[in-house]
Amino acid sequence: MKYFTVMENIKESKNVNTVTFNDDISIIPGQFIMAWVPGVNEIPLSFSSVSDRKSITIKIYGEASAQLAKLNKGDKLFYEGPYGNGYSTVRGKKLIIGAGSGIASLMPLVDQHTTGIISGKTADDILFEKRFDKNKLHIVTDDGSKGTKGFATSALENLDMEDFEMIYVCGPEIMMKSVFDYVNDKNVNCQFSLERSMKCGIGLCDSCSVNGYQVCRDGPVFSLDQLRTMDEFGRTRITTSGRRIFF
Ligand SMILES: Cc1cc2nc3c(=O)[nH]c(=O)nc-3n(C[C@H](O)[C@H](O)[C@H](O)COP(=O)(O)OP(=O)(O)OC[C@H]3O[C@@H](n4cnc5c(N)ncnc54)[C@H](O)[C@@H]3O)c2cc1C
Numbered sequence: 735m736k737y738f739t740v741m742e743n744i745k746e747s748k749n750v751n752t753v754t755f756n757d758d759i760s761i762i763p764g765q766f767i768m769a770w771v772p773g774v775n776e777i778p779l780s781f782s783s784v785s786d787r788k789s790i791t792i793k794i795y796g797e798a799s800a801q802l803a804k805l806n807k808g809d810k811l812f813y814e815g816p817y818g819n820g821y822s823t824v825r826g827k828k829l830i831i832g833a834g835s836g837i838a839s840l841m842p843l844v845d846q847h848t849t850g851i852i853s854g855k856t857a858d859d860i861l862f863e864k865r866f867d868k869n870k871l872h873i874v875t876d877d878g879s880k881g882t883k884g885f886a887t888s889a890l891e892n893l894d895m896e897d898f899e900m901i902y903v904c905g906p907e908i909m910m911k912s913v914f915d916y917v918n919d920k921n922v923n924c925q926f927s928l929e930r931s932m933k934c935g936i937g938l939c940d941s942c943s944v945n946g947y948q949v950c951r952d953g954p955v956f957s958l959d960q961l962r963t964m965d966e967f968g969r970t971r972i973t974t975s976g977r978r979i980f981f
């Protein structure tokens with residue numbers, strides 16, 4: 735198994751940490767690793783930076799993410815990967831729409847041509863706002879504790895979607911489904927990074943399947959056209975115990 739040696743642990747918010755490392759591996763934005771927490775689990779995590787100083791940003795949910803978020807300078811992060819297809823990049827104007835920890839995988843795409851919508855339940859969930867040009871950033875929170883009160887789609891109403899060469903979306907599926915419904919009848923190019931329970935990360939266990947696609951191997955990034963064929967998107971997912979549940 736491969737490993738990174740942690741250079742730094744940056745606290746982004748109450749329950750989100752970024753760990754950085756300097757390894758010489760080639761990563762496409764949007765790809766992920768299966769990070770191993772000995773005796774606990776292996777979990778998928780994307781890269782929040784793919785430059786010389788690479789990073790992973792971890793939101794604490796359960797024991798595996800809690801242990802990874804505590805890694806400090808000199809500690810080893812064991813992993814397999816990188817896996818998945820990643821985003822296809824464009825040179826022109828782009829819009830990124832991220833919510834919660836989903837903003838992490840979008841961060842390598844941010845440059846001077848990027849307009850951002852960051853949404854979250856509360857101010858605490860808004861990450862990485864300083865990395866954007868403040869004139870091109872829209873912050874939206876469910877409770878109005880930061881930015882505008884509302885959902886990601888509220889910010890879309892003020893933008894000309896067809897102005898962007900590509901729109902990238904990552905976050906909770908309920909948010910991605912509302913963005914999908916908003917853009918579905920528009921003439922836009924859009925990529926969505928899906929999140930599913932993953933056990934193997936390499937197309938063997940089927941825990942991540944959506945309408946026959948395996949998110950780990952065929953995704954996690956899917957185009958608008960692909961999502962149009964997936965009637966399970968935004969409706970059902972498979973739990974870690976293999977049960978299908980409805981959103
Ligand atoms: C391709 C891919 C890329 C990912 N990239 C990142 C990333 O860059 N940063 C990051 O922080 N996370 C990312 N995730 C999500 C991350 O894998 C999970 O949060 C992680 O597996 C949680 O593991 P755990 O053992 O700590 O928690 P668990 O013990 O699995 O879960 C504890 C509780 O939290 C809930 N929960 C767990 N994960 C989530 C979630 N994502 N959203 C809402 N509720 C959840 C569970 O249902 C459960 O109730 C990614 C997922 C995928 C599929």
Ligand code: FES
Pocket residue numbers: 931932933934935936937938939940941942943948949950951
């Ligand atoms: S995680 Fe096993 S098939 Fe995708």
